[in-house]
Amino acid sequence: MMLFPMPFHSVLLFVVWLLLNNSVSAGHMVLAAFFAITIPWLVSGMRDEHPKILKPWLAIRYVLMVMKDIVTANVEVALLIVGPIKKLQPGFVAVPINISSDLGITILASTVSLTPGTVSAEVSKDKAWLYIHALHLDNEVELIESIKQRYEAPIKEIFGC
Amino acid sequence: MPFYLEIIICVSLLIGGVFLLIGSYGLVRLPDLYMRLHSPTKASTLGITGVLLASMIFQSHLKGFLSIQELLITLFLLITAPVAANMIAKTALHQRTQPVEKTKNPELIDIVRDRESPKQSQHEE
Amino acid sequence: MLSWTILIVAVCICAALILNLWRLMKGPTVSDRILALDTMYINAIALILLYGIYVKSALYFEAAVLIAMLGFVSTAALCKYLLRGDIIE
Numbered sequence: 001m002m003l004f005p006m007p008f009h010s011v012l013l014f015v016v017w018l019l020l021n022n023s024v025s026a027g028h029m030v031l032a033a034f035f036a037i038t039i040p041w042l043v044s045g046m047r048d049e050h051p052k053i054l055k056p057w058l059a060i061r062y063v064l065m066v067m068k069d070i071v072t073a074n075v076e077v078a079l080l081i082v083g084p085i086k087k088l089q090p091g092f093v094a095v096p097i098n099i100s101s102d103l104g105i106t107i108l109a110s111t112v113s114l115t116p117g118t119v120s121a122e123v124s125k126d127k128a129w130l131y132i133h134a135l136h137l138d139n140e141v142e143l144i145e146s147i148k149q150r151y152e153a154p155i156k157e158i159f160g161c
Numbered sequence: 162m163p164f165y166l167e168i169i170i171c172v173s174l175l176i177g178g179v180f181l182l183i184g185s186y187g188l189v190r191l192p193d194l195y196m197r198l199h200s201p202t203k204a205s206t207l208g209i210t211g212v213l214l215a216s217m218i219f220q221s222h223l224k225g226f227l228s229i230q231e232l233l234i235t236l237f238l239l240i241t242a243p244v245a246a247n248m249i250a251k252t253a254l255h256q257r258t259q260p261v262e263k264t265k266n267p268e269l270i271d272i273v274r275d276r277e278s279p280k281q282s283q284h285e286e
Numbered sequence: 287m288l289s290w291t292i293l294i295v296a297v298c299i300c301a302a303l304i305l306n307l308w309r310l311m312k313g314p315t316v317s318d319r320i321l322a323l324d325t326m327y328i329n330a331i332a333l334i335l336l337y338g339i340y341v342k343s344a345l346y347f348e349a350a351v352l353i354a355m356l357g358f359v360s361t362a363a364l365c366k367y368l369l370r371g372d373i374i375e
Contacts, residue, residue: 020351022230022344070239074207078180081187081200090196091265094272094279113243114206119198120243121250125276133250135199137265162288171291174336178295181332185302188309188325194317197309201325212295212332219339220347230347234331234354241358245324248365253317255369 005044010036051101051159062154069115077117080136091137092121095130095144097152104155105130111151118143166222170215177211180204193261194253202246210235292340299333320364327357 004010017032018024053059080088099105109120109130117135124131134143187200217231254274260267272279303326310322331350338346 016233019230019233022228070206074180074203077187077199077203078183081183081190081204085190085192088196089263089265090193090260092260092269092273093266094269109247110240110243113202113246114239117199119195119202119246119250121195121247121254122273122276124278126278129278131269131273133195133198135196140265167288170339171287174291174295174339177332178298181329182298182302185305185325185329188322189305194315194321197318197321201321201328205325205328209328209332212335216335216339216347220344223342224344228344231335234347234350237351237354237358238328238331241354245358245361245365248362248369249317249321249324252320252365252368253315256315256317258315258317 004037004040006040006047009040013039048102050103053158054160055158058154059158062158065154066111066114066151073115073117077135080117088136089138091134091140093132093134093137093140093143095132095147096128097130097148098128099152099156099159100127101159102127104159108151108155111155112147115151118147162222166218170218173211173218174215175211177208177213177215180208180211182208184208193264194258195250195260195264198246198250202242206239206242209238289340292336296333296336299329299336302329303333316368320361320368323364324357324361327353331357 014032014036017035018028021028097105097108099108105123105127109123112118112120112130112132118132120130120132122131123129132147137143181204184200184204187204188197191197191200213231213235217229220228220231254270257274260270269279306322306326306329310319310326313319331353334346334350334353338344338350
């Protein structure tokens with residue numbers, strides 16, 4: 001039996017416990033370590049297989065890029081909302097995706113929801129299409145291309161699937 | 162409290178407040194549900210981040226050590242906001258809520274609800 | 287200066303809550319009401335943290351965490367109920 005069946009989750013539990021208590025005292029460190037070891041050990045049996053992060057540096061760069069996009073998205077959407085509503089052209093778009101893992105699709109859909117003017121509405125049953133709703137749809141092909149290049153390609157590379 | 166800290170806290174609080182107000186204003190102003198979904202999920206994430214940032218700096222100053230526990234709420238909201246938006250969109254599609262008439266590609270709605278693939282002929286790239 | 291800013295931001299957030307309440311009353315569909323509730327709890331978190339700054343206390347952080355977690359779970363549960371007619375499958 002391994003001591004850390006889910007190393008990433010162990011680290012996460014440790015950090016979150018310390019953040020919740022807002023302290024780095026020895027007692028909380030021991031308690032956090034206890035949780036970081038026992039909880040993954042208890043729940044590792046209930047877990048689905050997920051792809052591993054192959055390129056951690058790329059993942060960090062991706063997170064930073066998404067954060068920057070969130071700020072610009074917020075400003076853009078705020079301007080659209082206070083601007084003239086008659087000019088808005090909403091629309092549904094089907095984006096073809098070729099990520100095979102559920103985790104990758106979830107991350108892509110969440111990223112799309114957080115970034116400029118798009119909300120992901122549904123994924124088709126065969127996991128080949130992501131349906132999104134755009135607040136202001138100028139150019140459908142351009143939007144699909146930008147999502148595929150900006151977000152899908154790095155996710156594919158990070159998980160290698 | 163030093164003056165520069167007060168300025169930083171005031172600016173981030175104001176940014177937060179303005180974005181929260183715009184998010185809620187969009188909720189009232191936009192014409193249909195699918196468009197309304199955009200305003201809270203986007204404007205509110207930056208709004209709440211601004212307020213949390215101000216709170217983080219203020220509490221750090223108050224306690225005398227770096228207090229980053231507010232990051233926990235920001236992180237939690239950034240993860241859950243898209244999931245909540247997605248579930249609300251699913252619910253609306255399930256209940257056959259109709260979008261406004263000028264929406265592009267309205268024929269996709271039935272396909273999306275049944276989670277089918279779109280017809281290949283229309284979406285050849 | 288800080289106390290004036292807190293007052294202005296509190297007015298902004300309260301106005302936002304009133305707009306949410308209007309959407310909650312008006313509807314017209316159930317999804318609209320869920321969306322209004324979802325926005326409302328985010329605004330409530332902001333208001334509580336603002337009050338924490340105003341009274342110079344860190345205790346309100348816990349209340350904000352609880353609202354964030356319960357808010358998301360209740361949104362998910364409401365949507366699930368409307369989608370399937372069951373909360374736990």
